[in-house]
Amino acid sequence: MSTTTLQYLSTHTVLNQATPLVDHNLLAGNQALQSALKFNAPNLDTASLHALGAQMGSTEIQTHARLANVYTPVLHSHDRMGQRVDQVEFHPSYHALMTAAAQAGLHGSAWAPTLGTGMSSLPPEGALAPWGGPSALKSSFGHARRAAAFMLFTEAEPSILCPISMTYAVMAALPGNAAIFKDWAPGLTARAYDPAFKPFGKKAGLTMGMGMTEKQGGSDVRANTTQAFPDGQDVWGQRYTLVGHKWFFSAPMCDAFLVLAQTPAGLSCFFIPRILPDGSTNAIRIQRLKDKLGNKANASSEVEFLNATAWLVGEEGRGVPQILEMGTMTRLDCALGTSGLMRQALSIALHHTAQRQAFGKRLIEQPLMRNVLADLAIESEAACALSMRLARSFDHKDDAHELLMGRLLTPIAKFWICKRGAAFAQEAMECLGGNGYVEEGGEGTMARIYREMPLNSIWEGAGNIMALDLLRALRKGDVAAALVRELAPAQGAHLALDRLAAALPSRVELMANEMEARRLAQDVALAVQAALLYQSAPSAVFSAFCDSRLAGNWGHTFGTLGAATDFDSIIERAMP
Ligand SMILES: Cc1cc2nc3c(=O)[nH]c(=O)nc-3n(C[C@H](O)[C@H](O)[C@H](O)COP(=O)(O)OP(=O)(O)OC[C@H]3O[C@@H](n4cnc5c(N)ncnc54)[C@H](O)[C@@H]3O)c2cc1C
Numbered sequence: 392m393s394t395t396t397l398q399y400l401s402t403h404t405v406l407n408q409a410t411p412l413v414d415h416n417l418l419a420g421n422q423a424l425q426s427a428l429k430f431n432a433p434n435l436d437t438a439s440l441h442a443l444g445a446q447m448g449s450t451e452i453q454t455h456a457r458l459a460n461v462y463t464p465v466l467h468s469h470d471r472m473g474q475r476v477d478q479v480e481f482h483p484s485y486h487a488l489m490t491a492a493a494q495a496g497l498h499g500s501a502w503a504p505t506l507g508t509g510m511s512s513l514p515p516e517g518a519l520a521p522w523g524g525p526s527a528l529k530s531s532f533g534h535a536r537r538a539a540a541f542m543l544f545t546e547a548e549p550s551i552l553c554p555i556s557m558t559y560a561v562m563a564a565l566p567g568n569a570a571i572f573k574d575w576a577p578g579l580t581a582r583a584y585d586p587a588f589k590p591f592g593k594k595a596g597l598t599m600g601m602g603m604t605e606k607q608g609g610s611d612v613r614a615n616t617t618q619a620f621p622d623g624q625d626v627w628g629q630r631y632t633l634v635g636h637k638w639f640f641s642a643p644m645c646d647a648f649l650v651l652a653q654t655p656a657g658l659s660c661f662f663i664p665r666i667l668p669d670g671s672t673n674a675i676r677i678q679r680l681k682d683k684l685g686n687k688a689n690a691s692s693e694v695e696f697l698n699a700t701a702w703l704v705g706e707e708g709r710g711v712p713q714i715l716e717m718g719t720m721t722r723l724d725c726a727l728g729t730s731g732l733m734r735q736a737l738s739i740a741l742h743h744t745a746q747r748q749a750f751g752k753r754l755i756e757q758p759l760m761r762n763v764l765a766d767l768a769i770e771s772e773a774a775c776a777l778s779m780r781l782a783r784s785f786d787h788k789d790d791a792h793e794l795l796m797g798r799l800l801t802p803i804a805k806f807w808i809c810k811r812g813a814a815f816a817q818e819a820m821e822c823l824g825g826n827g828y829v830e831e832g833g834e835g836t837m838a839r840i841y842r843e844m845p846l847n848s849i850w851e852g853a854g855n856i857m858a859l860d861l862l863r864a865l866r867k868g869d870v871a872a873a874l875v876r877e878l879a880p881a882q883g884a885h886l887a888l889d890r891l892a893a894a895l896p897s898r899v900e901l902m903a904n905e906m907e908a909r910r911l912a913q914d915v916a917l918a919v920q921a922a923l924l925y926q927s928a929p930s931a932v933f934s935a936f937c938d939s940r941l942a943g944n945w946g947h948t949f950g951t952l953g954a955a956t957d958f959d960s961i962i963e964r965a966m967p
Pocket of ligand 1: 601602603610
């Protein structure tokens with residue numbers, strides 16, 4: 392075709408459209424995460440994290456993320472001959488992402504150094520996703536390292552991380568049945584993903600999920616009606632038969648689950664595998680998959696237990712504290728996941744506004760856009776600092792202060808960071824204008840981030856439940872004292888922080904009123920975030936955070952920082 396003909400067919404030249412943000416190293420461009428790593432895990436070798444950052448920012452992984460969200464899981468309840476099969480089919484990209492997550496050590500392997508003897512060897516080196524290997528795990532930063540890796544992976548795709556996160560978290564609760572733990576921990580910590588429907592002993596890697604929520608109650612799990620009937624004893628301890636249902640049951644293709652069910656002694660925690668030790672299929676019926684707002688690549692189901700076989704984990708009647716050992720770790724992941732999504736949204740917004748021109752300048756040069764971007768950058772860094780600080784506490788369980796910080800900061804980080812996520816995503820999306828709202832072609836990651844954001848706030852204990860849990864934590868006098876100690880390094884750094892820190896202990900003591908629990912959770916979160924930023928971020932970030940969030944020089948939306956803010960330093964630091 393001649394040039395002249397082409398000119399006739401073309402109506403215009405495409406101008407001023409930003410390029411997609413691909414093939415960049417997610418850690419190299421994330422100074423906030425690098426600072427948080429230095430602060431919380433000072434001697435950690437981060438080479439494997441840099442390799443993961445490059446992998447997660449690659450076109451290949453972004454393509455898998457798009458495909459796994461476009462071609463969503465399909466339930467096959469029966470085969471064509473009418474036999475019950477209860478299988479979920481996933482796109483190959485889902486399996487590719489699961490493989491990458493397992494090889495990056497995001498599931499049970501962060502616990503491997505603490506497992507002691509009697510376990511099979513540490514997970515073997517993976518070929519796809521290089522990481523530190525056994526020597527890195529021998530450092531005392533297993534959870535902090537894994538937390539950074541989890542955030543980097545979240546930037547690529549968050550929803551496949553649901554079963555990965557549950558497999559990480561179950562390692563805290565499963566020791567409640569030593570025999571099962573001994574048999575299953577090697578598979579749960581192996582850096583291998585094996586989707587085959589096979590008995591646990593024949594698989595290279597295992598995943599686990601959890602089931603608490605029933606139709607009549609999710610937050611108030613005491614309302615659970617699923618019944619457990621004693622059914623003898625075997626090498627895995629007391630065996631039961633379960634009859635009932637779970638209304639939300641994510642990742643139903645996991646190899647096993649921890650679930651709650653009623654016994655005469657009260658609500659108890661049970662281990663329920665999909666394939667029984669004799670090779671037969673357990674009676675877990677997948678009724679439906681949920682049609683969800685976001686989180687599309689992950690299958691979330693409704694199930695029924697029809698005389699399903701299960702084993703007791705922990706003491707009978709103590710099911711809630713037992714399964715909450717797992718819940719604490721998934722709550723950490725909610726905070727980490729939201730922090731990762733915030734960073735991803737911020738990076739895309741910065742990348743876009745650095746290219747797109749309006750009214751004669753690049754958007755990133757427009758003063759009001761600079762205010763929005765700097766405000767988002769501060770929020771993102773504060774979220775990263777707090778969630779990494781929480782992760783660090785799980786690396787030092789022999790330290791009394793760290794134990795208390797783990798108790799205090801779990802509901803704080805889960806409440807505050809996840810609560811900020813949806814507003815953050817909306818504002819970051821708006822930086823892209825109309826293109827931010829469009830799904831098409833994989834550049835629709837902003838839309839995906841936006842749909843994912845509310846989820847971390849809802850599951851694993853919604854906002855009010857976290858604020859109420861904070862009250863429970865603070866009723867232990869030691870926790871309030873630990874908070875004072877945690878804030879002490881930043882004393883004298885900013886007047887507004889000093890005022891807030893001084894007021895918190897008496898507010899904690901007066902706190903008998905649930906009505907103000909969110910307010911208290913917010914203020915504790917802000918005080919801890921400010922103290923962390925003082926210790927790990929440049930003064931421009933710390934001052935802007937305190938001036939806006941603590942001293943009141945701020946509005947009710949992002950982009951309302953005071954004119955004296957050091958916008959240049961903040962934006963330059965945040966550039967991906
Ligand atoms: C995609 C998805 C996947 C999920 N996967 C799983 C899973 O795998 N396993 C599982 O067990 N669950 C799962 N859940 C369920 C989730 O954990 C629950 O939805 C959540 O805990 C809330 O329970 P609920 O839906 O019953 O709401 P409710 O308990 O009815 O709560 C509704 C609202 O009331 C508030 N509230 C409750 N009690 C109080 C109170 N005392 N004071 C003030 N406010 C209160 C809550 O904060 C919430 O905002 C999943 C949910 C989603 C959306």
